[in-house]
Amino acid sequence: MKSISDPNQTTLVDRSLDAVWHPCTQMKHHESLPLIAISHGKGAYLFDEQGNSMLDCISSWWTNLFGHSNPCINKAINSQLEKIEHVMLAGFTHPPVVELSEKLSALTQGHLGHVFYASDGASAVEIALKMSHHYWRLHDQPQKKKFICLENGYHGETLGALAVTDVAIFREAYGSLLQDVFTVPSPDSRKAQASESAEDVAKQAAKKLEQLLEAEHQNIAALIIEPLVQCAGQMAMYSPEYLKLARALCDRFDVHLIADEIAVGCGRSGKFFACEHAAIWPDFLTLSKGISGGYLPLSLSMTTDKIYRAFYGDKIQQGFLHSHSYTGNPLACAAALACLEIFESESVLEKNIARSADLAKAFTWAKEDTRIAHWRQQGMILAFDVQPEYLKNQASFAREMFSASLAEGLLIRPIGNTIYVMPPYILSAEQTMQMGASVQRALNRVLA
Numbered sequence: 001m002k003s004i005s006d007p008n009q010t011t012l013v014d015r016s017l018d019a020v021w022h023p024c025t026q027m028k029h030h031e032s033l034p035l036i037a038i039s040h041g042k043g044a045y046l047f048d049e050q051g052n053s054m055l056d057c058i059s060s061w062w063t064n065l066f067g068h069s070n071p072c073i074n075k076a077i078n079s080q081l082e083k084i085e086h087v088m089l090a091g092f093t094h095p096p097v098v099e100l101s102e103k104l105s106a107l108t109q110g111h112l113g114h115v116f117y118a119s120d121g122a123s124a125v126e127i128a129l130k131m132s133h134h135y136w137r138l139h140d141q142p143q144k145k146k147f148i149c150l151e152n153g154y155h156g157e158t159l160g161a162l163a164v165t166d167v168a169i170f171r172e173a174y175g176s177l178l179q180d181v182f183t184v185p186s187p188d189s190r191k192a193q194a195s196e197s198a199e200d201v202a203k204q205a206a207k208k209l210e211q212l213l214e215a216e217h218q219n220i221a222a223l224i225i226e227p228l229v230q231c232a233g234q235m236a237m238y239s240p241e242y243l244k245l246a247r248a249l250c251d252r253f254d255v256h257l258i259a260d261e262i263a264v265g266c267g268r269s270g271k272f273f274a275c276e277h278a279a280i281w282p283d284f285l286t287l288s289k290g291i292s293g294g295y296l297p298l299s300l301s302m303t304t305d306k307i308y309r310a311f312y313g314d315k316i317q318q319g320f321l322h323s324h325s326y327t328g329n330p331l332a333c334a335a336a337l338a339c340l341e342i343f344e345s346e347s348v349l350e351k352n353i354a355r356s357a358d359l360a361k362a363f364t365w366a367k368e369d370t371r372i373a374h375w376r377q378q379g380m381i382l383a384f385d386v387q388p389e390y391l392k393n394q395a396s397f398a399r400e401m402f403s404a405s406l407a408e409g410l411l412i413r414p415i416g417n418t419i420y421v422m423p424p425y426i427l428s429a430e431q432t433m434q435m436g437a438s439v440q441r442a443l444n445r446v447l448a
């Protein structure tokens with residue numbers, strides 16, 4: 001049995017290491033890597049227990065859009081708290097969930113007019129996968145049950161979502177628990193040869209998808225993709241041409257298209273939905289992370305009227321019998337509504353055009369740095385790769401860079417040799433420039 005530490009004798013960090021099993025972490029690494037105890041946040045800054053501040057360049061794991069302790073979102077949650085904090089969504093409804101669903105539907109011009117809620121991103125992915133599978137069953141095509149995913153894609157870590165994820169480190173231990181899927185090449189524009197464009201790479205990848213669909217479409221329910229940026233897959237970016245081609249192929253072969261916009265949605269790509277860059281709509285679109293402004297767990301899967309209708313009938317089994325206890329939580333929906341309100345009242349998407357230009361300017365140094373390859377940007381995401389020959393220790397680079405950035409007052413969290421920033425939509429041009437310069441100093445220190 002484990003002993004319980006005395007709160008008066010130990011620091012918060014030691015108590016945390018003792019009692020909290022932290023996510024996505026080899027706990028032993030905390031013997032050398034500091035665990036940071038956060039006392040509060042304000043705007044783009046986090047403050048630790050010692051009063052040190054750090055600029056949150058990764059939006060607290062890609063969730064925070066309008067800063068920590070945002071007055072508008074705080075107010076919306078507080079005001080909802082006075083009314084109803086939670087009620088089951090089976091048999092009941094409430095204003096925030098209705099208004100949020102209507103607003104989201106309007107943002108797709110009614111193409112995706114039915115919204116099913118959950119709490120975490122992975123659950124929204126599970127919902128889209130299950131709905132697609134169930135749809136084909138209801139259409140007397142139960143053999144259409146396999147999924148296609150992209151090489152290097154990421155859709156979450158529950159067993160269904162992990163099956164369509166192709167990031168080795170997350171799958172390794174659990175392969176035997178996962179259903180079989182088809183994996184097709186990623187249109188990652190880093191694959192372009194000297195004379196090729198990102199569009200060429202997209203076309204080649206789509207060709208492979210076409211070949212698979214030709215052979216297997218009778219057994220396939222859906223293709224799942226992350227539009228434009230494979231975020232967990234080292235911020236691999238690709239041409240919108242692939243989205244157009246994938247949409248056309250899914251139509252031709254009668255296969256659903258699931259667009260997982262959990263990371264790239266909510267304005268991150270430069271438009272509210274990344275699919276808008278290709279002027280397409282998927283059959284399912286998942287959102288989470290930014291939708292509640294990084295305040296509360298909220299995820300959702302939007303779909304078309306055609307799919308919704310297939311589940312509508314007299315028999316209970318024809319319905320979509322999936323649920324989570326906190327489905328459509330009113331506080332989380334109120335936070336999401338406040339975010340949509342900020343998007344509108346502050347013309348966030350328009351202002352983000354200037355903010356992404358600032359971001360590019362702040363990292364011009366990296367474009368010119370010979371130690372760096374594949375400088376890339378999509379809206380409010382900017383990434384580049386440190387060439388492996390400059391790394392002293394590939395395995396520990398990300399952690400060393402994390403620590404060096406902290407010393408510069410920045411929170412960044414590289415993925416392998418990829419350094420990226422994905423800041424909240426509130427930085428001034430000056431703060432953005434400082435961020436770029438600090439990342440450069442941290443990198444110089446690590447590579448020295």
Ligand SMILES: *Cc1c(COP(=O)(O)O)cnc(C)c1O
Pocket residue numbers: 120121122123125154155156157226231232260261262263264288289
């Ligand atoms: C983060 C993420 C998920 C999983 O969301 P969780 O809330 O962590 O379960 C799924 N898909 C994409 C594209 C993501 O970035």
